[in-house]
Amino acid sequence: MKTQILKSANKNLILSGLIIVLLLIGLTIQADNNESKSIKIALLLDTSNSMDGLIEQAKSQLWTIVNELAGASCDGKRPELQIALYEYGNDWLSPREGYIRQVTYLTKDLDLVSQKLFELRTNGGSEFCGQVIKTSLDQLDWNESHDDLKLIFIAGNEPFTQGGIDFHDACYRAKNKGIVVNTIFCGDFNEGVRTNWKKGAEITGGEYMSINQDCRTVYVSSPYDDRISELNSKLNDTYVSYGKTGYEKKQNQAAQDANATSIDKVNAVKRSVSKASHVYKNESWDLVDAAEQEDFEIAKVKEEELPAVMKGMNDDEKVKYVETKKKEREKIQKEIIELNTKREEYVKKQQTENSSETVLDDAMLKAIKTQAKSKNFKFEK
Template sequence: MRNLLKMGLVSLLTLSLLTMCANANTPPDNQDKKSIKIALLLDTSNSMDGLIEQAKSQLWTIVNELAKASCDGAKPELQIALYEYGNNWLNPYEGYIRQVVFLTKDLDLVSQKLFELRTNGGDEFCGQVIKTSLDQLDWNNSTNDLKLIFIAGNEPFTQGSVDFRDACYRAKNSGIVVNTIFCGDYHEGINTSWKQGAEITGGEYMSINQDYKTVYITSPYDDRISQLNIKLNNTYITYGREGKQKKENQVAQDANASGISQVNSVKRAVSKASHVYKNESWDLVDAAAQEDFEVTQIKEEELPEEMKGMNEQDKIKYIDTKKTEREQIQKEIIELNKKREEYVAKQQSETSKENVLDDVMLKAIKNQATAKKFKFE
């Protein structure tokens, strides 16, 4: 009996040790992966055309700086959400507020929706749009993520039935920082409570000239980067029901960027060469990088024409070929962009310029990222 008891205890101890070892060798789950989550709340009333133009023209500048972020040696995932408020075309029963884009990694979708925004007179309820973004977005409970709201507008922060203080304190309790951007005179923004809204959450109050026109400095490297962008697009392998549509949108957003300026188009190409531009939902190269990906799970009818009829080995080889091609193109774009940035820095005037959207946002993001141990190259 004693021998049986000893054997049982030994077996139990052995099982416990094996379990401990297995747990020690188990990689950390996705909860340890950090993300940068940004909700952009834009006033789209009549006087805000300049703000929308800055958002469209400076999106890729902001993305490129965020792509330089790291934490504990790892690159964080970037998610962006977009809301519009203060527009008479919107539902008055919802406070003239609309979720344009949920928190997403799909940067083409963010760009598309920015370019679709149109202004129209209305009532701007800052407290309510902040509350709505807190209610609707998947912020999650992770304390590792950098979670930021940027709200921009030019009417008093106190308007509407939702007290902005209640909304901001709720954001603070959820680990979300609210940054306020007043479009107009700095002191007027203070007098209309924009600064108070930011201070509640430890955010930053800023003012910008929304009518400032973005200045672009061309470089000798722009043409080559533009050529590489075309080649980069050819490495995408569409699949699934949305594949073709998403690929068309990729090209459409290239056109939107180039419609503003070649420099803006170049900055978008640089974003597409970075780790934050991922399209695993419709591109087989990005999808194949996922741990649970199996090419055999993709139905034949969901494959592009050039892959239909291929056996499993040929499919894998085709995807790997496109992956290698993409990595080479992205590497060259990144190397050229370093030279481009050095050139532009030398050409830029040392005189101070107007406060603009990308400048104030990036300063705030970098300041607040420090508290989460993020670093920027």
């Protein structure tokens, strides 16, 4: 009798344990499904002497690429965008590191990416494609998620086989980590095939493309540009800097507005549109974005780390001030997005037949949209 009771008790314990395990698995799956996906892009740029045109295209087309990616969604949610930047093939870089430098880690800070792009300078050197791919795999936080879209874009014009790291090994390693390598040859398509750029992409199921790196970006002005530029200035006024780097980051925001304008006024308009989108987030230095984070408490921000206008406020006054700025920002962003819809319609009508020349943003966006389908990402247009 006692044996039967013990067996029954053990069965109940086992069943209870199984139920708990299944519940925990269900909760884990539900939590995973609730998490927003990410788009992680590492851009590896050849900065040897002949690549001035490539760098100019990267600077002038960053915001076009960002705006397209801002239209992405997955399972009804907007993904987080992170961009990393590497330069390689530059004699100013350390030969011990393979003439390779991590310019930025994977970051949401788009102002930082813009700043670093504008700081790039070309100089002759040796271009080691396999090594720069391997370095980006080793150094960046790609994470283990199979749902994120993880892409490497490498652009250059020398044989893909140069250097001591075999590109086959680097690309197969990327494939095993769920990272797609896309190759962009700056020059004749067939030459890129002959020098193994196509093979580098094929290993991971990526795209091989060739571009004319010396082709200049063509901009089309619209009647809406002046108003969007005006709204951009008002948008900047809604940023409430805090923390040790707050002032510096806010200054950099204005500096990157100026950098965008230095390329073309329309390029600055495109940056303004990016700043009105969900991918432009600065919670590390802006109180409005920080207040959106679940674990953020404004009462915990030290008095000395607040902007001058907020010093001396009590907690309720601080919350009210930030909320007011948030409402101002949302109103401005809404108008920018509405004006941009009209701007895009106008530009589409004004544009003549597209040039046959493929440039950096064309190549990148084609690959991104193709590869995003496998991860269930969709784009607005």
